[in-house]
Amino acid sequence: MSEEKKKKGSFFGAVKEFVYGVAAHDSARFALKSRASMEHLFILITMGDMLGVPILPPYYSLRLLPYVVPQISTWKRRMLKEKDLTDGLA
Amino acid sequence: MVPISLVKIFDEFPDRRYIMFGGKGGLGKTTFSAATAYYLAKQGKRVLVFSVDPQASLSDIFKKDIFGKGPTEIMPNLYAQEIDADRRVKEYQQEIRKKILDMYGMDKIPEEIESYIQAAAAEPAMEESAIFDEVVDIVVHGGYDYYIYDLVPLGHALYYLSMASVYDEWIDKITNLRQQMREYDQVAAVIRRDKELDEDAILNELLYIKERINKSSGILTDKQKTAFFFVLTPEEMIINDTLKAAELFAKFDVPLSGYIINRVLPRELKNQHIPEYLKNRIVMQDKYLKVIDEVFKGQILASVPEMERDVTGLGMIEKLAEKMFY
Amino acid sequence: MNSVVVLILGLVVAFIGYRFYAKHIDTKIIKSDPKRATPAKMYMDGVEFMPTSKNILFGYQFKSIAGAAPIIGPIIAIQWGWLPALIWILAGTFFIGWVQDYSSAMVAMRNDGASFGGLSHKLISPRARIILLSFIYFYLLLIAGAFGNVVVSTTIALKAAPMAWLFLTVGGILAGQMIYRWRKDIILTTVVTVVIAMAGIWFGTLAPSDKILGLDLANSRWLWAIAAFVFCYFAAVLPIWRFALPINYVASYIVFLGLFFGIIGIFILHPDFTLPAYTDFSIRIGPIWPIMFVTIACGAISGWHSIVSSSGTARQLENELDARPVGGGVMFIEMMLALFALIIAGTIYASSAEYGAAIAKGPGGIFAAGVSKFLGALGMPAALGRSYGSVMMIVLAITIMQLVIRFMRVATSELLSDVSPVFRNPHIGTFIACILGMVLVMTGWWQYLWVLFGGANQLMASLALLLVTAWLMSEGRSAAWAFWPMIFMFITTIAALLYTSFNLLQKVISGAVKGEALIGNTLMGLVGFFLVIAALILGAEGMKALKRYRAITKAQVASAAKA
Ligand SMILES: Nc1ncnc2c1ncn2[C@@H]1O[C@H](COP(=O)(O)OP(=O)(O)OP(=O)(O)O)[C@@H](O)[C@H]1O
Ligand SMILES: [Mg+2]
Numbered sequence: 001m002s003e004e005k006k007k008k009g010s011f012f013g014a015v016k017e018f019v020y021g022v023a024a025h026d027s028a029r030f031a032l033k034s035r036a037s038m039e040h041l042f043i044l045i046t047m048g049d050m051l052g053v054p055i056l057p058p059y060y061s062l063r064l065l066p067y068v069v070p071q072i073s074t075w076k077r078r079m080l081k082e083k084d085l086t087d088g089l090a
Numbered sequence: 091m092v093p094i095s096l097v098k099i100f101d102e103f104p105d106r107r108y109i110m111f112g113g114k115g116g117l118g119k120t121t122f123s124a125a126t127a128y129y130l131a132k133q134g135k136r137v138l139v140f141s142v143d144p145q146a147s148l149s150d151i152f153k154k155d156i157f158g159k160g161p162t163e164i165m166p167n168l169y170a171q172e173i174d175a176d177r178r179v180k181e182y183q184q185e186i187r188k189k190i191l192d193m194y195g196m197d198k199i200p201e202e203i204e205s206y207i208q209a210a211a212a213e214p215a216m217e218e219s220a221i222f223d224e225v226v227d228i229v230v231h232g233g234y235d236y237y238i239y240d241l242v243p244l245g246h247a248l249y250y251l252s253m254a255s256v257y258d259e260w261i262d263k264i265t266n267l268r269q270q271m272r273e274y275d276q277v278a279a280v281i282r283r284d285k286e287l288d289e290d291a292i293l294n295e296l297l298y299i300k301e302r303i304n305k306s307s308g309i310l311t312d313k314q315k316t317a318f319f320f321v322l323t324p325e326e327m328i329i330n331d332t333l334k335a336a337e338l339f340a341k342f343d344v345p346l347s348g349y350i351i352n353r354v355l356p357r358e359l360k361n362q363h364i365p366e367y368l369k370n371r372i373v374m375q376d377k378y379l380k381v382i383d384e385v386f387k388g389q390i391l392a393s394v395p396e397m398e399r400d401v402t403g404l405g406m407i408e409k410l411a412e413k414m415f416y
Numbered sequence: 417m418n419s420v421v422v423l424i425l426g427l428v429v430a431f432i433g434y435r436f437y438a439k440h441i442d443t444k445i446i447k448s449d450p451k452r453a454t455p456a457k458m459y460m461d462g463v464e465f466m467p468t469s470k471n472i473l474f475g476y477q478f479k480s481i482a483g484a485a486p487i488i489g490p491i492i493a494i495q496w497g498w499l500p501a502l503i504w505i506l507a508g509t510f511f512i513g514w515v516q517d518y519s520s521a522m523v524a525m526r527n528d529g530a531s532f533g534g535l536s537h538k539l540i541s542p543r544a545r546i547i548l549l550s551f552i553y554f555y556l557l558l559i560a561g562a563f564g565n566v567v568v569s570t571t572i573a574l575k576a577a578p579m580a581w582l583f584l585t586v587g588g589i590l591a592g593q594m595i596y597r598w599r600k601d602i603i604l605t606t607v608v609t610v611v612i613a614m615a616g617i618w619f620g621t622l623a624p625s626d627k628i629l630g631l632d633l634a635n636s637r638w639l640w641a642i643a644a645f646v647f648c649y650f651a652a653v654l655p656i657w658r659f660a661l662p663i664n665y666v667a668s669y670i671v672f673l674g675l676f677f678g679i680i681g682i683f684i685l686h687p688d689f690t691l692p693a694y695t696d697f698s699i700r701i702g703p704i705w706p707i708m709f710v711t712i713a714c715g716a717i718s719g720w721h722s723i724v725s726s727s728g729t730a731r732q733l734e735n736e737l738d739a740r741p742v743g744g745g746v747m748f749i750e751m752m753l754a755l756f757a758l759i760i761a762g763t764i765y766a767s768s769a770e771y772g773a774a775i776a777k778g779p780g781g782i783f784a785a786g787v788s789k790f791l792g793a794l795g796m797p798a799a800l801g802r803s804y805g806s807v808m809m810i811v812l813a814i815t816i817m818q819l820v821i822r823f824m825r826v827a828t829s830e831l832l833s834d835v836s837p838v839f840r841n842p843h844i845g846t847f848i849a850c851i852l853g854m855v856l857v858m859t860g861w862w863q864y865l866w867v868l869f870g871g872a873n874q875l876m877a878s879l880a881l882l883l884v885t886a887w888l889m890s891e892g893r894s895a896a897w898a899f900w901p902m903i904f905m906f907i908t909t910i911a912a913l914l915y916t917s918f919n920l921l922q923k924v925i926s927g928a929v930k931g932e933a934l935i936g937n938t939l940m941g942l943v944g945f946f947l948v949i950a951a952l953i954l955g956a957e958g959m960k961a962l963k964r965y966r967a968i969t970k971a972q973v974a975s976a977a978k979a
Contacts, residue, residue, distance in 0.1 A: 014471045020282070021475020023668045024602070025468075027595070027661045028281040032462060035274035038267055045264055047206070056264075057219035057257060058210045060299040062182070065210075066189045067292045069203055074461035277657075280599045 043068055096391045097415050099317070099347060100130070106317040106347070108229070108309055110239040112339070113321035114331055118352040118394070121401045122321060123240040124151045124170075125411040128404070130236050131168035132411075139238040140171040140228060142221050148172050148240060153403050165404065169234070173224050175217040182220065183211055222306045229309060252342060254307030261300045268293050310344055317347040319391065324351060324378035329385065348391040350414070351382060356395050417693075419759040420686040422502060423679075426755045430748035433510045438518065438744045445893055446522055448736040455529030456732050465529060467734035470742055476732075477746045479668055480724040481517075481714065484566055484812035485873070486750050489713035490758035491779040492866060494771070496704050497694035498762040504709060505758065508716025509751040512901040516877050518743035519884040519898055520722035524730035525739065531727045532883065536954075539886040540961045544954055548879065551950040553827050554943050555719070555872040556820040560849065561856030562869035563813040563820075564644050568857060569778025570813075571640040574806035575627075576620030576799070577780075578640075581810050583616020584670065585647070588663025595665075596657045609666045613807075617670075620803045641857045644814060645850040651818035652825050652846040660818055667811040674787060674808045679756060681790025687763040691771055701863050702919070706912035710870035715754025717905065719876020720816075721747065726880075760786025778862060780809040817853075824849035859936030864916060868944050871912040875951050878905035882958040889965035892972065906955060910948055917944030 046056055046064050056064075100106075109126060111119040120141075127139040138161055141148045148170050149155050156162040158174030186207060187199055199207070210216065229237060272290050279285075309316060318339070322332045332349070339346060355372050382390065392414050401410050442448050459465040468476075493501040524530060527538070536544040571577045587609040594605040626634040633639055651660040697704050701711070714720065725743050733739055764786050765771040774782050787808060788801030796804070828845030838844055856865060881902035888895035920941035923929045929937050 017469055017471035018475040021472035021477075022479045022672055023475075023606075023665055024281050025472055025476040026479070027657070027665055028278045029466075030656060030661055031274045031278040031281065031596075032466075033464070035271045035278070036461060036464075038271045038274070042264065042267055042271070045260065045267075056260060056299070057222075057303070058213040058216045059179075059182070059219035059223055060303070062186055062207065062210050063299060064292060064295055065186055065203070065206065066193055067295065069190055069194060069200070071461075072202065072206075073200075074459065074465075276599055277596050280595055281602055283602055 039071060043071055047072070095416065096350070099391060103317065103347075105314055107235060108237050108239065108312070108316040110241050110310075110316065110318045111321050111350075112241055112318060112335070114328060114335075117321045117323055117328070119321055120147050120151055120240050121407075121410065122319070122350065122352070122394075122414070123238050124148070124401075124407050125414050127168055127170070127236075127238050128165075128407050129411045129415045130238075131165065134167065135235040136167050136169075136233070137236045137238060138169045138171060138228070138234040139240060140225075141173065141240040142225060142242055151402050151407070171228070173221050175221050175224075178220050178224060179211050179216055183207055223302060225309075226302055226306045230305070254303055257303050258300065258307075261296060261303070265293065265296045265300070268296060311342065313343075313345040316345055318344050319347055320349045321352055322349055322382070323353045324375040324382060326378060326381075329378060329381060333385065346389075348389045349382075349386050350391055351379070351393040353396045354379070354393050417689050418686055419682055419689065419763055422689075422755055422759060423682065423752070425502075426506065426752050429506045429510055430751060433514060434740070434745055434748055437510065438514055438740050441515070441518075441897060442737075442740045442744075445888075445897070446519075448522075448739060450735050450737050452736055454525055454733050454736060455730065456734055459529060459731075465731045468732040469734070470738040473729055473732055473738065473742045474746060477724060477729050477742050478749060480728065481718070481721045481746065482750055482753055482812075483714070483720075483816040484563055484809065485714035485718065485720075485816075485870075486754040487757040487783055487809070487812065488566060488779040488866070489711055489715045489870065490754050491761040491782050492775070492863060493708050493711045494691060494758065494761045495695065495699050495701075495775070496697075496708050497692050498689055498758060499693040500704055500708055501712060501758055502755075504712055505715045505751060505754045508709075508712065509747060512877070512881075512905060513717040513721075513751065514744040514747040515898060515901055516717055516719075516880055516884070517721045517725050517747045518739060520880050521725035521730045521733065521739050521743040522736075523884050523887045524726035525733060525736065527887070529731045532723065532880070535726070535883050535887075536879075539883055539890065540954070541957045544957050547950050547954055547957075549827070549831070551879070551947060551954070552723075552876070553824060553831070554947055554950075555869075555876055556824055556827075557849070557852055557856070558865065558869040558872050558943065559720075559820050560648075560817055560824070560853035561860060562862070562865045563817045564641060564853050564857040565860070565862040565865055566778065566780060566813040567644045567810050567817070568637050568640040569862065570780025570784070570806050570809045571625070571643075572635055572637065573777045573781035574784050574802060575624035575634060576617075576803035577806035577810060578620070578625040578634075578643075579623050579628075580613075580616045580620035580803050580807040583619060584613045584667060584807060584811065585663060587612035587616070588666045589659065590662075591666050592658050592662030595662060606666075606669065609662075610669045613666050613670055617803045617807055618800060620807075621799045637858065641854055644817070644857075645821075645854050647814060648818040648821040648853075649846055649850055652822040652849070653842050656822075660822070664815050667815060670804075671808050671811055674791070674804055675753065675756070677794055678787055678790045679752075681793040682756070682759055684793040685790060687759075689759075689762040690764075690766055691762045691768055695768070701867055702912075702915055706871075706908040707867055707915065709908050710874050710912040711867055712754070713866075713870040713873055714750060715757070716751075717874055717877050717901075719873045719878075719880055721750075722877060722880035757783065757786075760790075764789050780806060783809050821846060821849045821853065855935065855939060859932040860940050861933070861936065864920065864937075864940055867912065867916050868940055871909045871916065871944070872947050874905055875909040875913065875947060878902050878909060879951065879954055879958075881905065882955070886958060886961050886965060889962055889969065892969050906951070910951060913944045913948050917941045917948070920944070 046061050047068065109123075111122045111126075113119055123139050127137045130137045139148065140161075149157055149172060152164050152170055154162070154164065154170075156170055157172045158177055159172075161169040161171045164170050187204075190196065190199060190203065225239075268290065272293070310318075320332055320336060322328050336346060355368070355375055357372075359368065360372055379393075394410065394413050397406065397410060399406070401407060454467070456465050456467040460467060490501050490505065493504075520532075523535065524532075527535060530538065533545045533549055536548050571581070590612065591605055591609040594600040594609070595602065624634075628634075629639075651663075654660075701707055709716070729742055730739075733742065761771070761782055764782075765774065771782075774785070784802045784805030787805030788796075788798050791801040791804060792798055825842055825845035828848055829840045829842070832839040878901075881898050884898045885895045885902055888898060917940070920937040924934060924937045924941065
């Protein structure tokens with residue numbers, strides 16, 4: 001009985017996810033993409049003295065460092081990654 | 091030439107509790123800081139004199155090793171402090187490391203993050219911004235009637251001041267950017283029907299940083315609370331440089347209270363039997379004192395004579411203070 | 417034959433293809449490993465690389481690939497008879513379609529989520545990247561032209577469409593404000609805006625365009641072509657969340673509700689095919705091979721999917737095992753969509769003559785009539801159903817169109833900003849793309865445009881398969897399952913493009929066409945030739961790369977044997 005209920009729940013869950021995928025996933029993705037390009041800029045500005053641009057006093061930019069630890073590696077990757085035109089399509 | 095009295099200035103503006111002496115290297119900023127601290131302490135005020143200079147010399151003048159020891163009592167009501175910038179930076183780095191480890195449950199700082207922490211600490215501006223930050227701590231902490239800054243030679247303070255407004259603008263920009271990012275986060279949350287977002291810790295940090303930078307530069311430029319004195323000596327080069335510096339400071343809204351002349355050879359020597367060499371110097375000083383009188387008309391607050399020996403130890407400080415405050 | 421038999425046949429093919437063939441490839445050759453970290457996990461940045469559940473990706477992939485093409489293709493292709501179209505839809509999907517969609521996701525996943533440009537650079541040659549990108553530009557231009565034509569002919573054929581389209585646009589813009597500005601609850605937003613769009617469909621039947629604008633304007637190709645490209649212009653230059661995204665959001669509900677109930681309608685009505693199973697080897701647009709193959713377009717195999725798979729889906733799959741349902745499974749659903757369109761075209765007209773009269777006005781009318789019929793089985797009034805079908809068609813076409821124009825804008829600034837900084841201005845790139853598209857729409861005969869688009873699209877597929885083959889060989893995996901489809905598609909599409917371009921240009925040279933058609937034929941012919949040349953260069957470079965890989969593998973096998 002509870003097995004069945006669970007199965008039913010997961011089926012509706014799947015349908016819900018499917019509908020979300022059809023209708024909304026790319027909108028959410030877009031919002032996150034815009035956010036990410038800003039994050040990119042943000043890290044460039046705050047951590048930029050790595051590149052020799054003193055935009056914040058180094059003492060304070062160090063304060064922000066803990067919050068952007070996870071982003072730093074993806075940020076570097078994005079900086080280094082060649083932008084490809086086809087990325088715009090999907 | 092009769093200068094307006096320094097004593098009067100202190101009496102007239104009791105709100106000016108942040109006292110600074112600026113001027114080229116070696117003219118007597120530290121000496122005057124100590125003498126002023128001595129004078130005010132004798133008046134019954136609680137005074138902290140602290141050094142903002144990585145090559146601090148308060149220990150020398152008070153003949154007491156106070157480096158990195160926090161506020162140290164020199165005599166009743168007089169406290170002195172030398173900030174150990176190096177240590178502060180090191181502790182700070184450690185703090186950052188710990189925060190990272192705690193936040194992400196790591197047991198080791200990732201390599202590129204570590205190299206970033208070290209690179210940032212090696213920046214020439216690091217020590218200064220660390221000291222300025224500590225100054226904010228000191229001032230915010232309170233507990234004294236007067237705070238006397240033993241300043242670094244002109245350049246640095248000016249640099250910090252000039253950057254403060256730039257920093258301020260940048261932080262505004264960054265904060266804006268951050269807020270926009272947050273909006274997109276919220277949109278994504280709306281689309282996915284996520285629950286409320288956490289607060290953006292970075293936004294709070296930015297606000298904190300903005301406040302700190304504004305505070306530390308604000309003190310330097312606060313007309314109500316700050317008295318800034320220039321130290322100069324009767325020499326051609328020094329006069330010219332002081333003029334230039336004063337102009338710059340005015341540009342950054344530093345409230346100039348006046349000028350103090352140091353190392354004036356006692357006139358009475360003239361009538362004594364002294365070597366030709368010294369006579370010539372006195373003649374030269376006479377000439378430049380006249381120039382100073384013209385150029386800084388009405389702004390000369392004191393004229394301090396050349397002492398018989400270098401000013402170290404409370405005894406000499408007292409002696410000099412008597413000449414300074416009459 | 418009965419339409420339900422066709423659907424069941426489709427399900428059987430999908431079942432066997434997905435359950436056995438795809439499973440075999442996935443486990444035995446690709447060796448998908450649920451434990452291997454996917455790029456989404458390895459490079460997770462919460463944006464492009466983002467582990468996402470397979471159900472969501474299933475929906476995302478479906479939405480991204482199910483455009484107008486799988487519907488229009490069969491409607492046109494039935495001119496050769498429904499049987500060849502049916503066979504090609506089933507066989508094409510089974511042997512080639514899913515192979516491409518699945519393997520392009522896989523190759524990108526196993527290469528750190530690299531995009532096609534990057535992969536062609538890495539696996540084939542540096543030059544390949546530039547050629548591929550310019551190929552894509554003209555390929556997309558053909559999409560803009562072909563789909564623009566569909567929009568225009570649909571708005572003219574169905575007078576309810578313009579009002580429904582307008583309401584949908586308004587609903588979409590409102591959705592954008594509600595989501596991004598006011599951050600209203602998404603369910604509320606959805607309900608309000610979808611209801612507005614639905615109301616537009618109903619209102620369209622009350623206020624047809626000829627009543628409001630007069631017959632002349634309502635029938636003006638100029639008017640609707642301008643409307644379509646102005647729409648795309650806004651979509652390309654406005655912030656994407658104000659226009660393009662939310663309109664698509666609202667539209668997706670309209671489209672998928674229509675499809676869902678339409679298919680139920682087929683089961684209820686289960687009509688017989690009324691059009692002949694086979695008509696002729698050669699019809700006006702050309703012979704069955706190669707032209708019908710490219711006409712079917714996305715219903716059998718589509719290059720577009722490979723771009724979605726590699727640049728979008730591959731970076732979000734959280735488990736290698738999900739590539740088969742998402743990359744492969746969705747293609748079988750797309751196949752069902754093509755069968756749906758084939759059934760519409762093949763069953764709703766009493767005779768070939770009736771169908772012929774309808775197709776002359778464009779595919780939109782046929783599709784709308786079909787939607788109307790099958791939704792009618794569920795009780796929807798016929799006029800309302802036609803209005804519904806027309807807006808579905810427009811939306812399906814224009815969604816892809818505006819994406820394409822937006823992309824062409826970016827491409828213009830990227831490819832030409834070195835020539836002159838003017839091209840960096842987004843309005844310039846968009847304007848160029850819109851004008852080029854407009855010229856194609858206004859001067860080219862839509863069926864030729866469609867064939868060229870279909871050819872370019874499947875040529876793109878063949879290039880994707882070339883990349884996949886190169887990758888498989890570079891890894892020493894068996895590659896025949898991608899290699900032979902690639903060869904087949906390459907020859908077929910080159911033949912189709914050459915045949916059509918040659919035809920078009922010959923008419924120009926012999927002076928058989930004048931005026932608008934002269935411009936249209938010349939432009940289409942030249943684009944066709946350009947695509948052929950670019951593809952031949954890519955093919956040659958690709959073959960060189962394949963030879964290189966084969967030599968390496970042989971050497972490895974030899975040294976392994978020695979040891
Ligand atoms: N009036 C004076 N008579 C005799 N010696 C003096 C007098 N004023 C200053 N000195 C001596 O001059 C030297 C430099 O003075 P002090 O350290 O105060 O200068 P400063 O401006 O703080 O220098 P820095 O820029 O290096 O901090 C000290 O040895 C001090 O004792
Ligand atoms: Mg000093």
